[in-house]
Amino acid sequence: MxxxxxxxxxxxxxxxxxxxxxxxxxxxxxxxxxxxxxxxxxxxxxxxxxxxxxxxxxxxxxxxxxxxxxxxxxxxxxxxxxxxxxxxxxxxxxxxxxxxxxxxxxxxxxxxxxxxxxxxxxxxxxxxxxxxxxxxxxxxxxxxxxxxxxxxxxxxxxxxxxxxxxxxxxxxxxxxxxxxxxxxxxxxxxxxxxxxxxxxxxxxxxxxxxxxxxxxxxxxxxxxxxxxxxxxxxxxxxxxxAVVDKLDGPDTPDLENYNSPPAQTIITDRAVTVPFFLVADPARTRRWKAEHSPFYKILRKRTFALVRHVDYRGAGGGQISESVTQGVSTEKSEEFSLTTGITVGVSVGVEASAKPFGVGASTTVETSVSTSIEMGYSRRYGVTSMESKTVGVTYEVPADHAGALWSEKHELIPVRADDSTVTNATLTFDSGSYVGRTYPHTDQAPPKVSDPTPAATTADGTPIPNLWENLDQIEVIPAGT
Known part of the structure; x- marks a missing residue:
């Protein structure tokens, strides 16, 4: 002044x-x-x-x-x-x-x-x-x-x-x-x-x-x-x-012959527009962003990736049985967060975090903005599809049939106004959704998913519910009562 x-x-x-x-x-x-x-x-x-x-x-x-x-x-x-x-x-x-x-x-x-x-x-x-x-x-x-x-x-x-x-x-x-x-x-x-x-x-x-x-x-x-x-x-x-561009998700895959199916189309079904300061992009200055890319988009891409294909013609039926690591690991989440300022995980969902205006390199004030709902997830926090764990997935295939098992993958990508990707800023994970198909078509049961992690129980063996899936059922009891 x-x-x-x-x-x-x-x-x-x-x-x-x-x-x-x-x-x-x-x-x-x-x-x-x-x-x-x-x-x-x-x-x-x-x-x-x-x-x-x-x-x-x-x-x-x-x-x-x-x-x-x-x-x-x-x-x-x-x-x-x-x-x-x-x-x-x-x-x-x-x-x-x-x-x-x-x-x-x-x-x-x-x-x-x-x-x-x-x-x-x-x-x-x-x-x-x-x-x-x-x-x-x-x-x-x-x-x-x-x-x-x-x-x-x-x-x-x-x-x-x-x-x-x-x-x-x-x-x-x-x-x-x-x-x-x-x-x-x-x-x-x-x-x-x-x-x-x-x-x-x-x-x-x-x-x-x-x-x-x-x-x-x-x-x-x-x-x-x-x-x-x-x-x-x-x-x-x-x-x-919110400014959210929405498209339908990918079509459910199908098996149209005995051969291994082609790769499925990748669909961008969500694009959330945010001011540039909600996405960390250290390769560009604040002045450059304000001039060239004042608003960024956080994209969600979805596709069904083939896990395994089998052909049992001339043989008895069998089972597709695979271990799949789904969700977002702590290591992946931390790497993505350091690169983009966006934190992803079961407890936080998708949070765009960045320093607000006026905060220089010598200070540490930060703020977080949740975009889980806007990105198409059903919860703002406690997004179980992001829980990192390895599960067993099985799918039954009858005799003289071919069979295929797919896992739905999600990819989160922040992009600038010109659609260029922030350097090394992508996060791909299996969402926990699976599809099985046979050829010729049969009314088979859907794939079965088994969690090898023992369920948490109380001392008398009563199962402890997943708190992320039961937030509305939590009762707070004051101390001393």
Whole structure:
């Protein structure tokens, strides 16, 4: 923020500090210190971007459209980070002040596409929360946007000391619009570059949630210096209708003659569109992503892979018997997570995890967004088809018949806007669904699946149910009762 607007506690007769004096004070300040960005840098960030530096691509989620901007004003640096206010293009709105890494400062802005034009509203006013200063010099003021009734402010707004926010500096989001939620109360990060600014991060999904939606932190912050911060009036994130392209899954395979069947078609039956910061793509900078691929897709591909084919012509019948390792192993999940930021497993389903806006390499704030339902799985958590285990699969084939056994495979792939794959970012696993067919066709029983792992039992031998499949049956008994 410009030091031209700062005010001090010194008598008015005292000569204003020089820029060098300001810099010396800043160097001795605590971590709450903010210092003015040099004039040439501030002018560069607050001016219109050069052609090709700002992403032109947008994505609509329900009645809210998203895009990114790299134009900012009121910039200040602290501890290697930049606190600044996005300058949205005409017709777009900012949601609050963001904390960015200096070399890759981009921010999300939004546009109201509702027929009523009431999804976004300006605050009714602003409440002063705190002053930031170094020594006797005030640098900035933190403001809380006061949301209209039924609306939520998604973050604080910071101005140079001595100035107040414009009435339309930020937009508040309608909590419920056309029968669905658009803003959800969030949680606050407990770590980060600053101890008094906390990022708004994703809360747990509601129990039993089966709605296709995207909980989206937008890089804004709340002010709460408490070491164990509770949500404040500005601790909200977007809750948007998911953008999911859907196709029918692969056709059930069939055996049309005695020969081994051809490979089955691979079908992309789900494509979930997410902002780029929900997919880790370390081979590209944040600026590159905002310009060339502001939105990524997480694809699910499905096919039936042949496990075994037999031909019992001129012989007695037999049995196809195979061991199949299905689900996602811990090793595969960890490797995929490190590469893409997407965690896959029985307990989490599919979670897109990435650092929210404003978090640099030196900090560890992260947020997770579940996409299990959107990817076509029946549960958000406890997705049993991802449980890693080796099972026995058998299929009976009569005499003088051919037989084939297939296993349905799933592949998860994050791709950029040009459909290029994030480097080494694929995860393939057997889903636990099997198909058996004979030729000539017979009404054979479906393949049998046996789990060699002994079922868990109590001391008296009573089976213990699979908790992932029986979450709704769990009873909580308070201690001492």
């Amino acid at each position: 410009s030091t031209d607007n700062t005010r001090t506690d010194r008598p008015k007769t005292t000569t204003a500090p020089t820029r060098r004096e300001v810099a010396e004070v800043v160097a001795e300040a605590t971590e709450a210190t903010l210092h003015g960005t040099p004039d040439h840098a501030r002018a560069e960030r607050s001016s219109a971007p050069a052609a090709g530096t700002t992403a032109a691509q947008t994505q609509r989620y329900g009645d809210l459209e998203l895009r990114f901007t790299s134009t900012f004003t009121d910039s200040s640096t602290t501890r290697g980070m930049i606190i600044q206010n996005p300058v949205p293009p005409s017709g777009w709105r900012s949601l609050g002040t963001v904390l960015c890494h200096p070399s890759e400062d981009v921010a999300l802005v939004v546009k109201d596409c509702s027929a009523q034009g009431d999804l976004l509203k300006s605050p009714t006013g602003f409440t002063r929360l705190a002053e930031l200063k170094a020594g006797h010099i005030h640098y900035a003021t933190i403001w809380q946007p006061n949301a209209p009734s039924g609306y939520a402010a998604l973050g604080v707004y910071v101005t140079p000391a001595g100035s107040t926010p414009a009435p339309d500096a930020v937009a508040c989001v309608k909590k419920t619009h056309n029968g669905r939620t658009y803003a959800r109360q969030a949680e606050l990060s407990t770590s980060g570059a600053l101890t008094w600014f906390r990022h708004n991060v994703t809360p747990p999904y509601p129990h039993g949630d089966a709605e296709e939606h995207l909980l989206l932190p937008v890089g804004t912050m709340s002010y709460n210096p408490d070491p164990n911060p509770a949500p404040t009036a500005t601790t909200w994130i977007l809750d948007l209708p």
